[in-house]
Amino acid sequence: MISMTNIVKRFGEQTVLNNVTFNVGAGEIFGLLGPSGAGKTTIINILAHQIAADGGEFNVGAKPLETGLMLEQDGLYARLTAAENLSLFAGIYGVGKAKVQESLNSVGLGEAGKKPVNKLSKGMRQRLALARSIIHKPKVLFLDEPTSNLDPNTAVGIHKLIFGLRDEGTTIFLTTHNMDEAVHLCNNVALLHKGAIVEYGTPRDICEKHNSFKTVPDLESVFIKLTGHKQAEVVG
Amino acid sequence: MRAVQAIFMKQLVDLPKNLSITIMYIIFPLLAFLFANFLGGPDEYGFDIAPAFIVQFATMFAAMVPMVTIANTIAEDNEYKSLRFLVTAGVKPGQYLTGLIGFVLVIAIVPLLIFAFIGSFAGMELVIFLGLSLLGVLASAVLGAIIGLFSKNVQQCSAIYTPIMMILGFAPFIAMYSEAAANIAHFTFTFQIFAALTQIMVHVPEGLEPMFDIPMTESAIIIAANVVIFAVLFVVAYRKKGLRG
Numbered sequence: 001m002i003s004m005t006n007i008v009k010r011f012g013e014q015t016v017l018n019n020v021t022f023n024v025g026a027g028e029i030f031g032l033l034g035p036s037g038a039g040k041t042t043i044i045n046i047l048a049h050q051i052a053a054d055g056g057e058f059n060v061g062a063k064p065l066e067t068g069l070m071l072e073q074d075g076l077y078a079r080l081t082a083a084e085n086l087s088l089f090a091g092i093y094g095v096g097k098a099k100v101q102e103s104l105n106s107v108g109l110g111e112a113g114k115k116p117v118n119k120l121s122k123g124m125r126q127r128l129a130l131a132r133s134i135i136h137k138p139k140v141l142f143l144d145e146p147t148s149n150l151d152p153n154t155a156v157g158i159h160k161l162i163f164g165l166r167d168e169g170t171t172i173f174l175t176t177h178n179m180d181e182a183v184h185l186c187n188n189v190a191l192l193h194k195g196a197i198v199e200y201g202t203p204r205d206i207c208e209k210h211n212s213f214k215t216v217p218d219l220e221s222v223f224i225k226l227t228g229h230k231q232a233e234v235v236g
Numbered sequence: 237m238r239a240v241q242a243i244f245m246k247q248l249v250d251l252p253k254n255l256s257i258t259i260m261y262i263i264f265p266l267l268a269f270l271f272a273n274f275l276g277g278p279d280e281y282g283f284d285i286a287p288a289f290i291v292q293f294a295t296m297f298a299a300m301v302p303m304v305t306i307a308n309t310i311a312e313d314n315e316y317k318s319l320r321f322l323v324t325a326g327v328k329p330g331q332y333l334t335g336l337i338g339f340v341l342v343i344a345i346v347p348l349l350i351f352a353f354i355g356s357f358a359g360m361e362l363v364i365f366l367g368l369s370l371l372g373v374l375a376s377a378v379l380g381a382i383i384g385l386f387s388k389n390v391q392q393c394s395a396i397y398t399p400i401m402m403i404l405g406f407a408p409f410i411a412m413y414s415e416a417a418a419n420i421a422h423f424t425f426t427f428q429i430f431a432a433l434t435q436i437m438v439h440v441p442e443g444l445e446p447m448f449d450i451p452m453t454e455s456a457i458i459i460a461a462n463v464v465i466f467a468v469l470f471v472v473a474y475r476k477k478g479l480r481g
Contacts, residue, residue: 074317080249084249088242088246092239092325
């Protein structure tokens with residue numbers, strides 16, 4: 001459904017992606033893991049046609065209108081209410097006004113539709129951004145750090161929503177620096193370090209390969225072993 | 237068409253919530269009303285200057301407000317990365333700009349009708365007033381789109397449009413005091429709107445020289461040429477800068 005082959009991206013003199021190659025199957029949840037600055041968002045931006053790559057090839061098996069995008073910078077209209085933000089996109093996609101409330105309900109913002117976005121908490125804004133990305137039931141969904149600012153309960157709700165979307169056939173490509181989340185959510189993951197993929201496969205296979213499988217796969221240990229970075233240190 | 241309509245509706249919902257912009261749509265007709273009613277009326281030569289005030293404020297409105305509205309909207313969408321999501325949703329740059337400029341053209345009719353009501357413009361006077369003013373609104377809006385393209389954020393945007401707005405808004409008045417300035421201002425859409433509207437709306441008593449003597453077709457051609465030049469500049473700027481947020 002999604003493939004990247006030998007993708008190279010440079011910003012000035014700096015090479016931020018160096019021969020990145022991976023494949024994502026249809027209906028799969030794929031996780032791209034790595035610390036801040038590893039190149040995760042750049043990969044999403046290339047796949048979502050936001051920026052061009054300097055080399056290599058990529059393919060997304062869905063038309064641009066069949067993809068959904070949620071980035072760390074939410075791009076919401078701060079003066080408009082949550083429902084007005086979604087109405088704009090419902091209008092653009094032509095999905096009908098009923099989808100607005102349905103999408104708000106799906107992310108637990110059913111009661112917050114009339115609140116202006118500038119009065120919402122960061123977590124609520126994040127959920128609203130997620131609602132916007134799924135309002136048209138996309139075939140492929142790109143999520144950049146979908147739960148990074150959420151409390152554990154809300155994060156669990158978002159995980160359920162992601163599983164629900166996968167069960168309905170949506171292919172989900174997400175980035176995260178939360179290894180436990182990746183193990184819990186993803187069918188396959190790629191570990192990204194300094195713009196290159198250092199490991200790729202199912203969380204279980206990667207952990208077994210690196211003898212880091214206790215009662216559950218311990219991706220964090222694998223990552224530290226491969227990169228010398230502790231996620232929390234790099235991100236925090 | 238769906239995307240254009242959605243952008244148009246979003247602007248309509250957003251305008252009343254964006255006080256700094258909304259106030260601009262109110263302040264010019266309000267000032268025209270106050271000046272026309274409290275400072276207008278026949279002077280010692282029997283010259284009613286109330287229509288002159290209306291023409292002045294209508295010209296300033298057409299020069300400044302559409303430009304600021306469009307430039308601010310694009311700059312905000314750039315700054316907060318909203319444009320990225322519109323592009324991902326399949327909104328083409330042409331659709332985005334048509335929605336924004338279409339909205340400004342439609343919404344500008346309200347203050348223009350208020351100006352016309354204050355000045356009791358009717359019949360052909362009203363048609364020419366609306367026609368020329370809306371042509372000016374279009375020129376100003378396209379210029380605003382160019383400014384928006386070059387603005388990474390709202391702060392940078394206001395730094396760019398403020399001097400342009402001042403020059404265009406006050407060009408007709410500066411031209412009254414300097415021939416050199418008049419020769420340059422002659423080619424601006426604001427000067428031509430002001431001159432054309434003054435010729436039609438401001439009735440000079442017999443024995444006094446009219447302030448301008450420019451054929452209406454010349455004014456209309458210069459204003460239209462401004463629109464075309466700004467549109468070409470926009471295309472050049474767009475090819476250079478893009479509109480992706």
